[in-house]
Amino acid sequence: MTGERRVPGSFRDPSGFLFYREEALYRQINRCYQDNYDLLNTCGLYAELVNAGLLIPHREVDIFPADPASAYRVIAPEPVRFISYPYEWCFSQLRDAALTTLRIQQIALDHGMSLKDASAYNIQFHRARPVLIDTLSFEKYAEGRPWIGYQQFCRHFLAPLALMSRTDVRLGGLLRNHLDGIPLDLAARLLPARTKLSFPLLTHIHLHAKSQKKYEGRTVKPAAGKVSRLAMRGLIDNLNHAIKALRWEAEGTEWAEYYEDTNYTPEGFRHKQRLVAEFIAASSPQTVWDLGGNIGIFSRIAAENHIFTVCFDVDPAAVEKNYRQCRTQQRDNLLPLLCDLTNPSPGAGWNTSERAGLIERGPADTVLALALIHHLAISHNVPLAGIAEFLARLGRWVIIEFVPKDDSQVRRLLATREDIFGDYTQDIFEQVFSRTYEIIRSEMIRESKRTLYLLHAKKSGET
Amino acid sequence: MNEIEKTRPKMMSRKEHISTLIILGALLALIPSSAAWAYIDPGTGSYMLQILLAFFLGALFALKMFWKNVKSFLGHLFSRRKKQATDDR
Numbered sequence: 193m194t195g196e197r198r199v200p201g202s203f204r205d206p207s208g209f210l211f212y213r214e215e216a217l218y219r220q221i222n223r224c225y226q227d228n229y230d231l232l233n234t235c236g237l238y239a240e241l242v243n244a245g246l247l248i249p250h251r252e253v254d255i256f257p258a259d260p261a262s263a264y265r266v267i268a269p270e271p272v273r274f275i276s277y278p279y280e281w282c283f284s285q286l287r288d289a290a291l292t293t294l295r296i297q298q299i300a301l302d303h304g305m306s307l308k309d310a311s312a313y314n315i316q317f318h319r320a321r322p323v324l325i326d327t328l329s330f331e332k333y334a335e336g337r338p339w340i341g342y343q344q345f346c347r348h349f350l351a352p353l354a355l356m357s358r359t360d361v362r363l364g365g366l367l368r369n370h371l372d373g374i375p376l377d378l379a380a381r382l383l384p385a386r387t388k389l390s391f392p393l394l395t396h397i398h399l400h401a402k403s404q405k406k407y408e409g410r411t412v413k414p415a416a417g418k419v420s421r422l423a424m425r426g427l428i429d430n431l432n433h434a435i436k437a438l439r440w441e442a443e444g445t446e447w448a449e450y451y452e453d454t455n456y457t458p459e460g461f462r463h464k465q466r467l468v469a470e471f472i473a474a475s476s477p478q479t480v481w482d483l484g485g486n487i488g489i490f491s492r493i494a495a496e497n498h499i500f501t502v503c504f505d506v507d508p509a510a511v512e513k514n515y516r517q518c519r520t521q522q523r524d525n526l527l528p529l530l531c532d533l534t535n536p537s538p539g540a541g542w543n544t545s546e547r548a549g550l551i552e553r554g555p556a557d558t559v560l561a562l563a564l565i566h567h568l569a570i571s572h573n574v575p576l577a578g579i580a581e582f583l584a585r586l587g588r589w590v591i592i593e594f595v596p597k598d599d600s601q602v603r604r605l606l607a608t609r610e611d612i613f614g615d616y617t618q619d620i621f622e623q624v625f626s627r628t629y630e631i632i633r634s635e636m637i638r639e640s641k642r643t644l645y646l647l648h649a650k651k652s653g654e655t
Numbered sequence: 656m657n658e659i660e661k662t663r664p665k666m667m668s669r670k671e672h673i674s675t676l677i678i679l680g681a682l683l684a685l686i687p688s689s690a691a692w693a694y695i696d697p698g699t700g701s702y703m704l705q706i707l708l709a710f711f712l713g714a715l716f717a718l719k720m721f722w723k724n725v726k727s728f729l730g731h732l733f734s735r736r737k738k739q740a741t742d743d744r
Contacts, residue, residue, distance in 0.1 A: 338706060396708075406700060426717070427705065
């Protein structure tokens, strides 16, 4: 990519915007934000938040602004390796992002500033920690002014976490449909009645939804009310308690227990790990995407070799386990995310480009597709050619495991359905994938019927 | 002038109307004004709830902080006495 382009999702706040120039990311700060930007630096808030790892660091750069008529400064934020969205996060990722937002607001108040929004999209996982990436989210705290981000915080964080914790963890997926957070009346309807016995959920969700309904269609003048600094601290403290009280344990799902129920012998499993390590090394990637990576056992082979790795899985419990392990181990180059490969995140929001689709956020250098192909081909009826085409869009190198029909896992998939998969053979797999890829290496995994392939995409026109 | 402006006519019972006016009147009499302009809509219902809620939560927070300080003071006092007693021995 060359030239200059604005980041499509950076248009709502008039304080500034993000743009790419010659592949580097910059943020223009507009003159209307000058006072707040200067205050952020002079009051010590920027330094404290950056030192605490809560705000993305930046440096001021002396380059020509993207929009000189409105520009005050241009800054270059430290790049985030992979932009992820709240609907791709597991429960604890969203919970940690919520607590980070509240901690930032508490520190901002100490410095006489306040968050002017509380969007979950302003938080990203950077070096394994949730950080605020929007440097322009702060404004001078005006004594008595209510927190403008209160409603947004409840919609973006509290409502989805309450639904995931108290109703069903899969309801986090509602965030994909409701990009500005889950409407509180919807959350109130979906939450069990017993949540009205919890003071924070009663007030911040149930009564909040009722209050919205009561004042629907009315406007409040700016002079309508005052929230003292102490009251603001009380509100933030209560929201903090509300978030901390919400828990979800990742247990009992099919995939989270997957490695306790595989058909590998210990030697077969060790051999597979060794082969994956060799194939990753042969493709010398800087980024790896592990598709259907479960709790990230094979992702860690890449991550331990200092390769930035994103581990996608469809199961919230597997992603939760992976994330908690990353957090405990302070694994800063492995990002677990939720993704249904048969329905990956599309481009969404305004002009379908405000939030990028999965494919647009690639390609990775190397894609891992281990013990995956049979689920796509047999459980979801995706033709082998379709799988090859999809993988080619995600990365030039592919490490893929072919699982034949006589493997016990495939037999299990076919046990309750008619075998309509005449084309699902190793020969046809090789023929089909050879149209798109060159087979660099293939090795049988010991004490199994499976084969591991290292593939490299052919240049277009090469067959 | 009433601080709440109706932009859409809505049927409201006389009882509801009176109670709303009393609550809002009481609130507005107590609360000094401050400007609030933002690029996101804080939402009228959210705004009003926050004002009410924050008042109570602020009071609770003050009590919490007071109790924390008392505990810290007592803890400090007892640990000093204990230390003194140990030193005297």
